[in-house]
Amino acid sequence: MPYFAGKQRLLLMPQLHNYITGKWIAGDGEGQALFNAVTGETIAITSTKGLDFNAVLQYARTVGNPALRKMTFHERGNMLKALALYLREHLPLFYDTSYKTGATKADSWVDIEGGIGNLFANASLRRKFPDTTFAVDGDTHILGKQNTFAATHILTPKEGVAIHINAFNFPVWGMLEKIAVNLLAGMPCVVKPATVTSYLTEAVVQKIIASGILPEGALQLICGSAGDMLKYVTAQDVVTFTGSAYTGQKLKAHPQIISESVPFNMEADSLNCMVLAPDVEPGMPEWDLFIKEVRKEMTTKAGQKCTAVRRIFVPDNKLADVSRSLTAALMQTVIGNPLNEKVRMGSLAGQEQRNELFAQVQQLLAASQIIYGSLDSVEVVDADASTGAFVSPLLLLNETPWQQTVSHEVEAFGPVSTLMPYRDMEEAIALSKMGKGSLCSSIITASEKHARAYVIGAASHHGRILVLNNDCAKENTGHGSPLPLLVHGGPGRAGGGEEMGGIRGVKHYLQRTAVQGSPTMLTAITQVYQQYAKGNTGGIHPFKKTFDELAIGDQLITDKKLITSELIDQFADLSGDHFYAHIAGTDFNGTMFEKQVAHGYLLMSLAAGLFVDSYEKNPVLLNYGIDELRFTKPVYPGTEISVRFTCKEKLPQDKKEETDIDKGIVKWLVEIFDDTDEPLVGVATILTMVAR
Template identity: 60%
Template sequence: MKTTKNMSAILQNYAMGEWTPGSGQESQVLDAVTGELICTAYSGGLDFNAMMQYARSKGNPALRKMTFQERGLMLKALALHLMSKKDDFYKLSYRTGATRADSWVDIEGGIGNLFAYASLRRKFPDKPFYVEDEPIGLSKGGTFMGHHILVPKEGVAVHINAYNFPVWGMLEKIAVNLLAGMPAIVKPAPITAFLTEAVVREIISSGILPEGSLQLVTGTGEGILDHVTYQDVVTFTGSAATGRKLKAHPRLIEESVPFTMEADSLNSAVLGEDAVPGTPEFDLFIKEIRKEITSKAGQKCTAIRRAIVPENLVEDVQIALGRELSKTTIGNPLTEGVRMGALVGREQLQKLRNQISELAKQTPIIYGDLEKVDLLGADPEKGAFISPIVMLNQDPFRCTDTHEVEAFGPVATIMPYKTLDEAIELTKKGKGSLVSSIATADPKIAQDFTLGAATHHGRILVLNNECAKESTGHGSPMPMLIHGGPGRAGGGEEMGGIRGVKHFMQRVAIQGSPSMITAVTEVYQKGAKQVEYDKHPFQRYFEELEIGETYTTHNHTVTEADIVNFANVSGDHFYAHVDATSLEGTLFEGRVAHGYYILSKAAGMFVHPKKGPVLLNYGLEEARFTKPVYPGATIGVKLTCKEKISQEKRSEEDVAKGIVKWLVDVTDETGETVAIATIMTMVKKKDQA
């Protein structure tokens, strides 16, 4: 059998560090364009319990020990490696029926997720765990407090993916669990798993991931959930019907296993009443519908299935959309000029035809043909090709099949609305979707639609001429935003930046004294024990500094001259600082010092003037002015090392360094805090001395 590079004649699994073909029922995987045999697949033959134990005993401990910075750099290295191999993946992707543009979303979009989560490491500490949100005081005297931390779960992430994005579907999920510190077992749909296998082969051969971090199941995966535990996480992407079956698996219920479902949904796009023909928003709406119908031949969980338009514009939309779709050339993705490829296989083609025929009983086809399609470079009898199909539902509140049956292919239905409230109600009839969009230039329409529809959608795109050039479009989930939705869409979420990483970690509330919480979190908590050295902390290198290390400054008595001089230097002549006659009825007893003067003076008091390891002031955060400071008040500062975050070197010539966060606590003569802030300095490491 002739095979393509990076793919075997028999579809392989990667289990417990070895490639194996599996056993059981044999099936043939065919080219979606030519109908030729690609490879042979087997349904099972894997010991899922052993695979999970392998992931928990090998991959999990190795990843858990790594810091977020190390995991992020690992993802970056993996992304760079896969980008160098992308041409091999494109060659295989064409055999799934995908065009170059379709494959770009799948392949480079998937690798882009690795890059995005590699960059997200900068939002996390240089630790294996994450300290979440703010500390919580639990006592009047300040000796008892609480905090939340997150640690990687001790299990494995099991990802069950759909056939439409064999690369993106895997990479967008493992990017998140690997950054969180969990290994994964990936089970793509067998029909396109040959492309997933090729990518996994490159991942494994690169040696970038620790042993046991990634395993692959290319068969049906029957029984894969029988051995999961409460420390594992299961994610599913695919049909709502299959998702419901998996969600009800007894093992998931018995072990309380976290389960995230992202299901195909009846997504909608609304044309605003202001977006009439001739406006940019009307044209954008038509182009977006056309793109979502033809991209991946409509095989996208986020594709627009329902186009909801003002009733007086239905004919205009029908004509404009037909004109756009008529420009779409269909056929072999390798043929010059082809803009839409094939469905993933002829079995899917037949299923789609049956669904469209069922829908056509209530909603007639107004564009396209179920049986006839003009092709370039392809044979309609061998490939899984179909024409784009547009249907019309003139009575969408009575003819409800449109809101119930999803034809998973290049299919969309136009339906009218009378008022925006009616349009919102129609979007909700899909019973929950991954995404809805509205094309409008009217801010009020945008707000009313978004707030009215938000309960039923995971994401809402407001499309107008201002964002059109840079908009990623209706159908593109973004790594730093959640991907998921309520109801039919599965009720879960994935990606979402830091939010997504937390799905693979265990949150635990810790309680104790400030000193003990400081010791656990490696972040200084106010009220914890402090230590002072003779040497100024700004003269100590990154490695030498200790959490809780404190420097107490000399005192300074604030004068009216200080206030006047700062007002002149800063240009801040707010009445409370400069006009004592205007204070009646205010909170102030007299002229008050500028809050920024207090912080500026504090900096002058704690900064060491001589050259040392501190390279620069990196920023200021969490600044608060907690008590007015009047002339005659005496202030002092305690500067405490709060947290240390190591930074990687960007090049061989770069200076080894880290970011140090300092708690700046400014008090008056009564000992009360008048201002508090966190400053950040960039500090050289000792090996650069």
């Protein structure tokens, strides 16, 4: 072990290791000391001095990237699921390490199990993608009148590496929520957590690497300075950053990022706000929800959240009542050692963070006054306030938010929020925008009118808005909780990026390419049948083939079926659908129709009778549904219809239990023709569950 030179003596300390180029490597030199945020004790040192960052990135590109690109979306998704299940087996270790960051059990749950939950959520997204190494994006566009020229878009993984530069406040969630997305997309990553809490990230990565679940080169870890790593990025790489707006803007302006046009996704700390609507009065459920939510957002993770509420806007005639209620709520917050079950707020991540916080608060006090809390003292349980990084929650009051604008400009990254008055909803909306772009905002209201006005008026400046009332009180996820299937990011000061958002998030790591050609050629390339492509006719009925035997483009041209007035009457009686257009005796003057017209669902039902292989058992297990059903032309009695039925796409399904039938979903293109064959009278995509 290397020696760390302290101010007065040398201490033999454990050293964190970087996981790079397939090995755990310690940096050269004395390194940086990392401290227990609760006790102030030195727990480890870390260094990246001497690391070859160019080699790190090249290893990801040449080893990790090819391995992930060979995997399908479904294989990558199942890999994430396996990793999530594995990490859950090591929760006690992660929690024990997390307490050293100053996090309470509840804080750690958000960080650790929230991060693992993100792996599960992204794993489930595999069902939104095909079981291929690439995906088709959006609709196909027919570009020629003869239907021989078309275009579509495909998504392929970039051939570089995702570099994640993360903040100190969520050492686990911050890593897992990002790597889940790039790994599902098929890109490897290098994770650079904030140094101060990197020991927790290292503990998780140790288990990830030991599991052997990820391909070699898919994940590398840098515990310490990123050095000159950005000097070696290329156009195929992606850089993401979470942290202060100032640092993010500095990194985004790196000459190599500019010259190579490297995608840069920034999620910056922002001046998020919460609005109490004018309709909410003391005693209403929404009043209690508001007070509870503000207190929670101020004290969770000791306010060290990029989504924490920094500005609180309330009607000017309720300012005094809100001040009293919030003060009473904050007084109930027990601060101290997070290992104590009574403690509800732990410490900041370290002394450096506390010093920065106090400097930021001093700037805010130029326009505000403290109405709860103290900069000078804090009562703690089972801890020493002088050695741990403890602070008191601070509620500030700015009575003139239009004139004293520092509250909209300076963020104190800790348990600090500023209370400000407004006169009407227009003012509340305008004040919310003075933060110049935020990750999230909340409005607490029982009024649909106020909710709509605020959301539509403030949406341009916020990445997410929570509308909170008594109806959703029990199930809402809270002001400060990003969800993996929703966009996490915001405009302006918040960075202008989107870290997550379900499929939207995955697409950040995929290259979208337009492909033009004949429908038949596009079918061969995409492995999704394109309308007007040549089909595979002849042979046995498609319904007699198993999932694996079916080929994209397998096609059936059916016999014809005569539509009669009697059939239309019978379907009307059977279904109860006696819409006037389906009744023969209707006066059709002034309508869109010439005479009695067949029900669209009658046509679809008759189409099924034409293409379904009847009576004998076959690999088709059940009808799974219908997508994109359109009726495009009226069909009158005396018309004959026929169907072109084509295997469009195949989606395998995972077994939930060992006893489950091995199966997949097959999408079929159903095209219904009349006597003229052109244009179609109906088109749909039906889904069947087919045995393998």
